[in-house]
Amino acid sequence: MWGFIARKLIYNVPVYLGIILIVMLALRVQDPTLMKLGKNATPAQIESVSKSMGLDQPFVIQYFELLKNVVTFDFQEESWSHGGKSVGEMLKSSIPMSLAITVPTLGLSAIIGVCIALVAAYYRGRAVDRVLMIVAVLGMSISYLVYIIFGQFFGAFLPRQALGGENWPFEITGYGPLFLGEGATPMNWVSFYMLPVIIGLIVSLGYDTRFYRAVMVEESSRDYITTALAKGASKPKVIFVHMLKNAMIPIITRVMSTLPFLITGAVLMEIYFKIPGMGFQLINALTNLDFPVIQGFVAVLAAMFILTVIATDVLYALVDPRVRLS
Amino acid sequence: MIRRMARSRAWRKFTRNRTALVATGVIGLYAAIFLTIVGTQITDWAGVTNIGSRQGLQMRVLPPKWPGFLESAGIEQRYDAHDWQVSNLNRLFRKDLESMADPSGELAAVSLGERKLADKPIAELRALNEQLNEQFDAVGEVYDIYDEVNEEHHDLDDAIAKAKEGGDEEELAALRAQIEPLEQRRRDAESQLSTALDAVDEVYEELMPQPTGFGGVVYRFRTMFGSDVLGQSISGRAFYSIKIAFQVGLVVATISVLIGTLLGAVAGFYGGWIDSAVMWLISTLSSIPYLVLLAVLAFMFSGHQYFDNSAEYPELQLVKLYTAMGLTFWVGTARVIRGEVMKIKELEYVQAATAIGFGRFYIVLKHVIPNTFHIMFINFSLLFIGAIKSEVILSFLGLGVSGQPSWGTMISNSKDDLSNYFFWEVGAASFLMFVLVLAFNIVSDALQDAFDPKHV
Numbered sequence: 001m002w003g004f005i006a007r008k009l010i011y012n013v014p015v016y017l018g019i020i021l022i023v024m025l026a027l028r029v030q031d032p033t034l035m036k037l038g039k040n041a042t043p044a045q046i047e048s049v050s051k052s053m054g055l056d057q058p059f060v061i062q063y064f065e066l067l068k069n070v071v072t073f074d075f076q077e078e079s080w081s082h083g084g085k086s087v088g089e090m091l092k093s094s095i096p097m098s099l100a101i102t103v104p105t106l107g108l109s110a111i112i113g114v115c116i117a118l119v120a121a122y123y124r125g126r127a128v129d130r131v132l133m134i135v136a137v138l139g140m141s142i143s144y145l146v147y148i149i150f151g152q153f154f155g156a157f158l159p160r161q162a163l164g165g166e167n168w169p170f171e172i173t174g175y176g177p178l179f180l181g182e183g184a185t186p187m188n189w190v191s192f193y194m195l196p197v198i199i200g201l202i203v204s205l206g207y208d209t210r211f212y213r214a215v216m217v218e219e220s221s222r223d224y225i226t227t228a229l230a231k232g233a234s235k236p237k238v239i240f241v242h243m244l245k246n247a248m249i250p251i252i253t254r255v256m257s258t259l260p261f262l263i264t265g266a267v268l269m270e271i272y273f274k275i276p277g278m279g280f281q282l283i284n285a286l287t288n289l290d291f292p293v294i295q296g297f298v299a300v301l302a303a304m305f306i307l308t309v310i311a312t313d314v315l316y317a318l319v320d321p322r323v324r325l326s
Numbered sequence: 327m328i329r330r331m332a333r334s335r336a337w338r339k340f341t342r343n344r345t346a347l348v349a350t351g352v353i354g355l356y357a358a359i360f361l362t363i364v365g366t367q368i369t370d371w372a373g374v375t376n377i378g379s380r381q382g383l384q385m386r387v388l389p390p391k392w393p394g395f396l397e398s399a400g401i402e403q404r405y406d407a408h409d410w411q412v413s414n415l416n417r418l419f420r421k422d423l424e425s426m427a428d429p430s431g432e433l434a435a436v437s438l439g440e441r442k443l444a445d446k447p448i449a450e451l452r453a454l455n456e457q458l459n460e461q462f463d464a465v466g467e468v469y470d471i472y473d474e475v476n477e478e479h480h481d482l483d484d485a486i487a488k489a490k491e492g493g494d495e496e497e498l499a500a501l502r503a504q505i506e507p508l509e510q511r512r513r514d515a516e517s518q519l520s521t522a523l524d525a526v527d528e529v530y531e532e533l534m535p536q537p538t539g540f541g542g543v544v545y546r547f548r549t550m551f552g553s554d555v556l557g558q559s560i561s562g563r564a565f566y567s568i569k570i571a572f573q574v575g576l577v578v579a580t581i582s583v584l585i586g587t588l589l590g591a592v593a594g595f596y597g598g599w600i601d602s603a604v605m606w607l608i609s610t611l612s613s614i615p616y617l618v619l620l621a622v623l624a625f626m627f628s629g630h631q632y633f634d635n636s637a638e639y640p641e642l643q644l645v646k647l648y649t650a651m652g653l654t655f656w657v658g659t660a661r662v663i664r665g666e667v668m669k670i671k672e673l674e675y676v677q678a679a680t681a682i683g684f685g686r687f688y689i690v691l692k693h694v695i696p697n698t699f700h701i702m703f704i705n706f707s708l709l710f711i712g713a714i715k716s717e718v719i720l721s722f723l724g725l726g727v728s729g730q731p732s733w734g735t736m737i738s739n740s741k742d743d744l745s746n747y748f749f750w751e752v753g754a755a756s757f758l759m760f761v762l763v764l765a766f767n768i769v770s771d772a773l774q775d776a777f778d779p780k781h782v
Contacts, residue, residue, distance in 0.1 A: 012609075012613075015606070015609060015610045015613055016613075018610060019610065019613065019614055023622055026622045026623070026625075026626045027622060027625055027626065029626045030626065030628075030630075035628065137764070137767055137768070137771070138764065140763075140767060141760055141763040141764035141767050142756070142760055142763075143715055143718055143719070143733075143756060143759055143760070143763070144715070144719060145718055145719055145722055145734070145737055145756075146737070146752075146756040146759075146760075149737065149741055149744065149752060150744075153744050153745075157744075157745060267617060267723070268719060268722070268723070271723065279617070282618075282621055283621070283723055283724075283725075286621055286624055286625060286628075286725070287724065289625070289628065291625075294621065294622075294625055298618050298621065298622060301615060301618050302613065302614060302615075302618065305613050305614070305615060306613050309609070309612075309613055
């Protein structure tokens with residue numbers, strides 16, 4: 001098992017090095033200091049700004065400097081638009097906010113999706129199954145953006161207008177610290193993050209249930225199911241014990257592969273609900289041409305991504321021992 | 327090949343699926359609108375016609391933020407609209423139109439789309455305008471009463487809230503008794519105001535009659551979903567946005583399917599180091615979230631002469647979008663095609679072709695890829711939806727289309743209107759997109775059913 005993990009890590013390190021190389025080169029196609037300062041900048045200004053970012057050093061040194069920052073998770077550079085704040089501080093404050101939305105959405109959508117899919121597969125071809133699948137297709141066809149806009153309107157704005165602000169748990173926009181910082185309570189999660197999580201859940205359920213149902217239906221036509229049924233095992237037992245275990249492999253792959261979608265989705269959510277998570281900061285930095293923030297955030301996002309890819313493979317190997325040997 | 331397809335079992339199965347056929351029809355309708363818009367743009371650009379497809383969108387067709395056909399405007403909104411319209415007309419008639427050689431330009435300035443000033447002599451129009459002003463002054467008096475009653479109602483509400491807090495039961499009961507007569511007065515004032523506004527409407531209709539005939543149809547279309555902040559037609563923009571959606575969908579899906587098929591087929595057929603290289607590329611590219619890729623590209627091109635929202639070449643702003651999506655979207659197609667090709671290469675006809683002595687690349691192009699046609703087709707429609715949805719999200723984030731009508735920009739421009747209960751702009755864009763994406767989802771499901779019966 002450890003050998004497998006080591007192999008996966010070694011395989012993915014060049015991938016990450018390549019990504020960082022491409023990203024750094026792409027960000028330097030136009031001189032970032034000139035873009036920020038404009039055409040009328042004095043040479044002294046340009047020098048001081050590029051020195052603060054280490055942009056005056058050779059590219060190779062900058063490359064290793066960034067890699068060192070990612071590995072030690074220590075970004076000392078100051079952001080250009082948030083005066084005095086370092087990129088590391090921004091990362092530390094924004095990562096928990098993003099995770100507070102992404103992780104519950106991911107976990108809950110997998111659990112609920114599998115449950116609905118089991119119901120649909122159990123009643124395969126009957127009215128329950130059909131209605132569930134039609135609802136799933138309809139739900140899939142609505143844009144994420146529309147879900148967010150109307151979700152905020154009906155989930156926070158209208159009830160707040162009707163009942164008054166104190167009587168409704170969800171805030172329209174804003175954010176609060178969860179565990180660290182002043183006024184941090186886990187209750188903040190309910191008022192600021194729960195509505196985004198619910199919306200995200202509704203969005204991903206449409207895709208997930210269809211996929212899980214397909215997996216279940218395919219699995220239910222296998223020989224071992226027929227054998228189990230022939231031996232006299234009850235139908236619920238066959239479905240929940242025999243089938244679910246074997247369906248875990250595609251389910252895990254699916255859960256992990258929806259991560260990129262969730263990251264994109266979380267960006268929209270963060271921007272719409274004004275939660276300064278990773279995506280919010282990245283898009284903000286883009287509009288302000290804030291080079292240090294863009295570089296740092298992109299490097300960290302890509303690293304998180306690669307880690308989830310590795311985690312998927314490892315989980316996969318845990319569930320299906322055959323994978324380890326290949 | 328098309329004739330062979332029409333006879334195949336899969337095709338018959340597809341055509342027997344009624345929902346899928348309706349969905350195909352809907353897609354065809356959208357495609358026809360797309361082609362019409364592109365056609366008029368090309369002929370405009372070539373100087374053959376001057377339909378001005380873009381100018382039509384910037385025309386004022388209604389008072390600002392007027393609701394669409396399902397919802398009638400509220401009484402205050404009607405008052406505001408008349409106020410706006412009367413001041414517009416007064417500004418026109420204050421000018422010395424009689425001594426002008428050609429006042430038609432001035433007269434056209436107040437028209438709302440196809441709804442123009444009546445074809446009458448100027449003196450008559452002036453008289454009608456006088457009448458309109460008189461009627462509107464009458465409305466003003468009624469409106470003052472209405473406003474007063476509203477004010478009183480507001481005060482009463484406040485007083486009740488205060489009494490509730492104080493817990494003074496007697497006072498509360500006394501105040502509650504006042505509600506009913508006040509409500510009655512408000513209803514009276516409302517109906518009075520409404521009749522007065524109807525009278526204005528009548529004169530207004532005479533001054534600026536509803537267009538009839540072909541112009542009427544066009545006007546009805548323009549005003550179907552109401553108007554936005556500037557009084558421009560929402561339906562016009564919502565339908566025009568089909569162009570960007572199809573453009574992005576077609577370009578991205580074509581690029582991705584082509585790259586994905588070619589790389590996937592080559593990797594599956596050749597195996598060995600080529601396969602490893604392609605698989606490495608696939609895993610690398612799928613390790614970059616495309617939003618991050620797009621962020622990097624946006625930074626790369628920002629402030630660029632051509633690629634960053636240049637007014638000269640508005641089409642070029644989409645290049646970064648195409649690049650980011652094209653680079654990442656092909657990955658899924660390549661994976662599926664690779665798996666299918668690994669199966670195909672063991673089949674007899676491929677072995678026969680090898681035995682005859684054809685080159686390997688020739689076999690891939692001529693015998694293998696045509697047999698993955700159905701996968702390409704299904705993937706094309708899936709990627710098409712993906713691209714359209716992403717375009718909307720990216721335009722909303724300000725990374726995609728700007729300066730051109732698109733569903734994403736429409737939604738992002740009007741998202742705050744929802745808190746004023748004005749949902750027409752968001753609704754129109756979302757609805758048109760929903761129908762298109764739903765149709766594509768149904769069609770790709772039916773295709774999957776028809777071509778791949780094992781897939782459930």
